[in-house]
Amino acid sequence: MIPGLPYAEQLPERVGVLVLGSGLAGCAALLAAAEAGQYAVMLEKTSDIGGSTVKSAGLSAFAGTEEQSAQGIADSVESLRGDLLNTGRHLSDERLVDLYCEHQLETYRWLRSHGVRYGEVHAASGQSVPRSHPTDTTAMLVHLLRAAGRLGARLVMEAPACRLLREGGRIVGAEVEAPDGLRRVSADAVVVATGGFSQNSELLTRFAPQMDDALRAGGSGCTGDGLLMGWQLGAGIVDTPHIKGTYGHYFEPHPHEDGTGVLAVYKGAIAVNREGRRFVDESLPYKEIGDAALAQGGTTTYQVFDARVLARTNDEVAIYDFAGRDRAGMLVKADTVAELETKLGIPEGSLVAAVTDYNDRIVAGERDPLGRRHLSGGVGSPFALEQPPFYAHPSGTVVLATYCGLTVDARLKVVDVFGEPIERLYAAGEVIGGFHGAGYMTGTSIGKAAIFGRLAGTHAAAEESEREW
């Protein structure tokens, strides 16, 4: 239990806005509904708040912020919109992209007004300018929940919703698994913010069998409950073909594994498979490297680099904290590439050949056969890996988030398979689809949870109440 959060012991019988799930989407929805004057109650399935949000790297994609200005970064909503559409290969629902763009800056300011603070902004996948804003996600949720609590909102833990209740053509509440059996909570509107299904193997195999060899991360409660509850009522589901894994995750459980992995490839490393061969243009988005790594079979590949790459470590950005990984004993280290090859059990001579070929082509100014021209996206120049010691980070592909989900309209109202809104049912965060299209820009899962969660809570709160107080 976190001190100061507005926990309630009992399930209420009747509320204004019922929010399912305590990740960022749910917390933003709860606070927005409470700010709109509603009696808002959140149900969380597990004994901890935060779902995948508190396990994440905490990067939010915003454009035009104070942090960017302070770092001299010129960004604009037009540039953000262009990057979102390009990253999604123009398969996203443009209404949702526009909604994100229209409300991102006011949501950023709203979060800051509630005490959320961001660190140094940096560039990541899909961003033509640096716009990944890091924050402490647990602190962020605590700020939002405390503010909601001051307005009378409440949070009930270990209260999994199992069915949405519909009467007279509209949603009237949810059925909840309580310690004493199934209980009904009536509501004027429900916001589903139950996250994705990265922890549900059966659903992953059904929608993304190509991920069967991938590792899994995310909140323990992220098993697709909201998707199934919406599905039962005829909700549409989009973007299932675009579930992707993220590259760079340590391949076995390790006490220092924080769930984020490292991306030494973006600072100069190469990626090789267990035969010691490079298999991808390492400057590609990490989701695409993830696909290429899975195609190598098994879970393990290696990011191989030298002392020059290690020196580019940044302990403030988890994915670039190479020195931290070294201290934690997660890097394989050797004085020569040949010795590294032996330690990794890679066939003799193959890693040496791969590194030699890579280095020789760079020195000769020849074209890379896999098409690598930059370190990351269109930024940075590859350099020869020749400064000992040499390192390898065992790296697999992990499903962190599922990106697909329920169809919603521009008011975040859930829409059924025929395009009809399901009255008084709203959804936000990872449980919705349509926004990312075929690709993912770093920071937009957290971004969309905050922006759409807040909007869903506001719209849900505007539903006419039928309560008699």
Ligand SMILES: Cc1cc2nc3c(=O)[nH]c(=O)nc-3n(C[C@H](O)[C@H](O)[C@H](O)COP(=O)(O)OP(=O)(O)OC[C@H]3O[C@@H](n4cnc5c(N)ncnc54)[C@H](O)[C@@H]3O)c2cc1C
């Ligand atoms: C390791 C990792 C790193 C990541 N890094 C980033 C990043 O840097 N930037 C970014 O944009 N995205 C990142 N992501 C993805 C991002 O964290 C999530 O997509 C986002 O936080 C989802 O927020 P949410 O509120 O929709 O869901 P969640 O935060 O997952 O919250 C959903 C909550 O709903 C609860 N719940 C589920 N079912 C029920 C039910 N039936 N009844 C009641 N409660 C229920 C769950 O227990 C959970 O607490 C990362 C994810 C991981 C795992």
